[in-house]
Amino acid sequence: MLTIGCHLSSAKGYEAMAKEAEKIQANTFQFFTRNPRGGNAKEIKEEDVRAYGERARKQGITKILAHAPYTLNACSEKESVRNFAFRAMKEDMERMEYTPGNCYNFHPGSHVGQGVETGITLISELLNEILTPSQTTTVLLETMAGKGSEVGRNFEELREILDRVTLSEKMGVCLDTCHVYDGGYDFVGDLDGVLTEFDRVIGLDKLKAIHLNDSMYGFESHKDRHARIGEGKIGLEAITRIINHPALRHLPFYLETPNDLEGYAREISMLREVYKES
Structure with missing residues (x-):
């Protein structure tokens, strides 16, 4: 069975998100843990x-994905920003235990001129301070497009972070197709090659979720602009291969395309x- 959903607003709570998922025939969903621009949860x-737990069991929702702001x-490079990251993620980890056994995704961050090595060190240090042996949540590093000073622009940078996290069993990766x-990884022309490279560098066992998005600007653009499925440079044919690939088809897919609920329903x-x- 295809496990697919989209990004839903958490403003009205968990049960409301499950109801919206049912309306669009989704059997999973993603949500922000707080305002995407920051602030209190x-x-x-x-x-x-x-109420959500009862509804989720009836609807067959088994895994959901929380997204950090x-x-x-x-x-x-600013200590105040790093302090917010620590406070927000620590609080999010505690809140995730209300719905145990799910995943929490975050963008590794931008080193802002400090260099990739410093960025990787700071990210892994934060994770080592926050992760606990008792948590049931798996924390996912998201693959990035390589815009500006983003960390996670290639599989090797994600591997470096994972290698430095002590509780590595609490970590995974969310792969964003856009x-x-x-x-610069050619999902369209060489899907098998990209997955082989991912497996070599990171390991497919660490791949826990996929953000399923088409791309507005395309291969090696480093732009990070999502398009609706079939309306971008990746295209429906390639996306069909992705969701049916033996190494991926069992994973949950989350749409982050520029859509309203009706548009998500059409894509699903x-x-x-x-x-x-x-």
Whole structure:
């Protein structure tokens, strides 16, 4: 079965997100842990969590993906920004235990002129301070497009971070199709080659989720601009190969395309049509 969803607003709580997922025939979803531009997280109500759990079981939702705010930069040159990253992620890890066994995704960050090595060191140090042996949440590093001073522009940089995290079993990777293609990995012309390279450098066992997006600017553009499925430089044919690939088809896919709920419903329906049930 294709496990697919999209990004939903968490403003009204977990049960409301599950209801929206049901409306668009999604069986998973992604949400921001707080305002994507930062700030305090909304209070979690235990009755909402219980209602969500019952609804999720009925709908067949088994895994969901939380996304850290975009302003979380673990390797900023500013101490105040790094302190926010620590406070926000530590709090998010505690809040994730209300819905145990799920994943938490974040952009590794931008070193802002300090250099990649410094960036990798700061990110891994933060993770080593926050991760605990008892947590049930898997923290995912997202693949990046290589815009500006982003860390995670290639598989090797992600591997370096993973290697420096003590509790490596609590870590994984979320692969963004737009970012990887924009970053110079040819998902369209050589999908098998890209996955072989990922397996060699990181290991496919570390791949836990996929952000399924088309690309507005395309191969090696380093632009990070998402397009609707089939309307960008990746195209529906290549995306069909991605969701059906033996190494990927079992993973959860999350749409981050420029859409409203109706648009997401259309994309989910289209992708279910081209997915080949095994």
